[in-house]
Amino acid sequence: MDFRLKVFYTVANRLSFTKAAAELFITQPAISKHIQELEEEYKIKLFDRNGNKISLTQAGRLLLSHTNKIFEIYREIDFNMSALINQQRGLLRIGASTTISQYIIPPLLAHFHQNLKDVKVNLRNGNTEQIENALLNKEIEIGIVEGQSKKKTIKYTSFLKDELVLVCNSKNALISKTEITQEDLLKMNFLMREHGSGTLEVIEHALKHLNIKLSQLTIEMELGSTESIKSYLMNSDCVAFISIHAIEKELKNNELAILDVNNLNMVRYFYIISLQGKTDALSELFLKSICSHYNLKL
Incomplete structure (x- = not known):
């Protein structure tokens, strides 16, 4: 059953029998056999098949949820047992x-x-x-x-996974704009991280898709931490690209707001x-x- 669940887990995450077979180093017919045995065991379909595409049924989604929990327990067991035998x-x-x-x-x-x-x-x-x-x-x-x-x-x-978003003070007039254009970016005052920052590197790479060089932006100040950038934003009309993980509290408290930039995706x-x-x-x-x-x- 454990290996069948591993097969199901892999297929469910890849949504591909072929990719699952390659990842588990078994044949595609073997993958199909394990899934079929699971469906016979539970007397319900786990996948909908439409040509070469598959998707999870409601039962499949439920089983995946339980399988995630089972494998999480296995990882916890593995970690705790390793802690006993290693340094x-x-x-x-x-x-x-x-x-x-x-x-x-x-x-x-x-x-x-x-x-x-x-x-x-x-x-x-x-x-x-x-x-x-x-x-x-x-x-x-x-x-x-x-x-x-x-x-x-x-x-x-x-x-x-992380995403960089363009952020400003929640009282900034920019939040009335439904979408920020390339021209808008060139008129804004930015706060940026220092050279050597991974965030700055991602920003520079993403802006290339808009044909904008970092040197074209008006950078009001370079700061050495996200916290200092957030504090500065709350007391100015500047904008900054910040990790979504870093602004959860400020978004909830309505202190900062996200600006939607047209054709700019900064997933990293x-x-x-x-x-x-x-x-x-x-x-x-x-x-x-x-x-x-x-x-x-x-």
């Missing part, structure tokens, strides 16, 4: 870029500490470039960063980074902790 004492040095260290990593560290109280964690904060350099200089064992840059000696594993991923090659035991445990917390397969 349980020592120092784990982690680096995180600014946005991640402020808004993403604290609950991860709390979850990790609850299971491994004798492991001391040293968290270094910096922009993406600084964290990558710290890893290359072996000043940290593992990092979580944002941005587009890729260095050959570093292993990048996508971790969490946060990356877990480590040096190419085998990671150490404590880093492996931290990765398992992340998998357990976020229901991920890394």
